[in-house]
Amino acid sequence: MTATNNGDWLATNDPSRRSWVESANAPDTDFSIQNLPFGVFSDAANPTPRVGVAIGDAIVDLSVLAREGLLQQDASLFEQPSLNAFIATGRAQWRALRVRLSGLLEANSAALRDNTALRKRVLIMQKEAQLHLPVHIPGYTDFYSSREHATNVGSMFRDPKSALLPNWLEIPIGYNGRASSVVVSGTPVYRPNGQIKLPDSERPIFGACRKLDIELEMGFVIGKKSTLGDAIPCEDAEAHIFGMVLLNDWSARDIQQWEYVPLGPFNSKGFATTISPWIVTIDALEPFRCARPEQSPQPLPYLRHAGDHTFDIKLEVDLCAAGADEVQTISRTNFRYMYWTMAQQLAHHTSGGCNVRVGDLMGSGTISGPTPDSCGSLLESTWNGQRPLQLPSGQTRTFIQDGDELVLRGWCQGDGYRVGFGACAGKVLPARETA
Template structure:
């Protein structure tokens, strides 16, 4: 069989694993998924590369040491899977990513006995997710956040400008974005402290300093650069997806009141720098291949450097829940889908590099808030409460206009196949009070 046919076999919806939990049709981590991350556990505090399968993590270093997994050595030397970030593995290139995927899919298939029937090796190679700690999966040299949902941009433009001219003239011509702070990207589960900053109150002539009063989420996905480009050498739109390793869930926490005062003329600054949370598992584009859909029709037709043939949207269901600190029941506050995104990941990367800007392995690109066409598909509280004017009712009583201290926000996302899922797990953050 050719490498491409072997790769195609890993996507077979009928494929099942001897890891029984992976065959649950509601499990995010089916054998068709095989996302990559970094983990450690109580018996081994060394951070290393793992792949999620059902409720387990496959320790790739153990498999390589047992001779069941082969991969080229990294430029840094030694076992590429004994690392505190995925960067060295990613830098090996797409052929290496695909080779590891194909090998793992075979080893974990229900009819493959080598690992399945070796109890001693299996006990070392498979760790329960419940017993593991998940870490930031990549070292992130740079972080860029886009603004690519037409529904979100229209809502915000209508709220703060003329509803008849909600979109600025440049929005339909290029993927709007800004460079954020890579240093404050954290992994799911990391508490987030409410930021302080300048606030301009309507009845005050000058700003005051204090804690953010309008703390919000932005339901996003992010993609991780797998192959960089040299300074001065743009990435062509039709080739851009070959430069992407995979996707994560992303919550770009936002201080709306700080942002409203500071964003003119140069855009977000302190309102966004305090934290961005990502999910710990990176789902590869290969795993998402069966879920391609056509992107929305783009009018006017983009300039030539932003054009690509084929389908470049993805059918990824997304939802957000909010759970107050003393509550047991979370409230679902948004349900939407990545397929609504106006600008594609390929277009975002092509535009990002068209000036000659270089990218590096591990760079993170946020999609921008993902909102859909219905009232319950808004990707931020700013939209769903219309800047706090229409608070949301919570399951166990109470309301929310914006996020309060102690609230826990959880993002989830998955692609639904025929009897299986390719999911992202969750992206969780709880808000701590501002420093006094």
């Protein structure tokens, strides 16, 4: 592998860089040449899932490029149903490949642009492809790191003066979730069944969730494993992160309210978590670093890091209500509001000696902002159903109904270009009948 210096990979983020793939130059495309996110896809001509990179409205088939000798990596890394094998090669390889792809796709590069026959084999239109879960996920952890979200929920169910529990400002709160039910965008989600304790009943009932909700989150994917017993220092944590995805941690609020004492969420969260199909690398996000909110009290030494460790990622949630023609944006917020950073989350996660593996997924927790229209869940925006959302169709919503589709979107806005994540979508189907 040829070494990649800082000048090489920093040049991939140049706002003036343009691609011969014309759709990549549109100012509102998520998949500019400055992005180049990784995913797994298949198509009718080749139904075998393999690794690709999004560019404009197309996908670059990395397996074809590698077989033709245009990449430094072996083709076998990309002839895989997940990114895990490639990710495991390490950060230097991630950077080298991104630099190489940026060069091949740059407007003045003729190697691929002028080879019509090869270009037809390499470029697959996204509308003709099926996108798959991008990584095999050995483990999934979900955090609770938005101060605004935690304050809203605490105020709703406790005395507002005690909205945040004493430990919230000291540690990134989290729990081990269920990796087996993480699904890719577009996968239908069945309304879960579970135990529900109604206010006027002595005992719970078992039935379909009545308060189905979303949680607007970002997720990060582990790119470098650690050893059991070793902690990852906060300053080094980002070196263990391959990239980020949009994440919807679907939540059954009524099931959760009954089950979460004393150990936390279980069936109320384990039925489905949806992620976007494209993983945006940390290198692509580099120009959008920003300062996190002020932390007071100062975290303990193992949770401290210098510099900027969060990102200016604009986020939106669209609701496509069942039976309605119009789509309504029900939330606009930003990842930069998160109180605890990804580095702090990972440092805390491993501080007791827990090891992480390539492909592990970490959810940020619900991302809410400081205004009523920046809530990352319907629980907050309707205040547990007390303030129904008014939809353009004349319908109202307190929680999600069968047939509703929720679409999460996120992007970083550059000068004339975007680095975006695509869509993280899921349509809710009726609960399956139980005996």
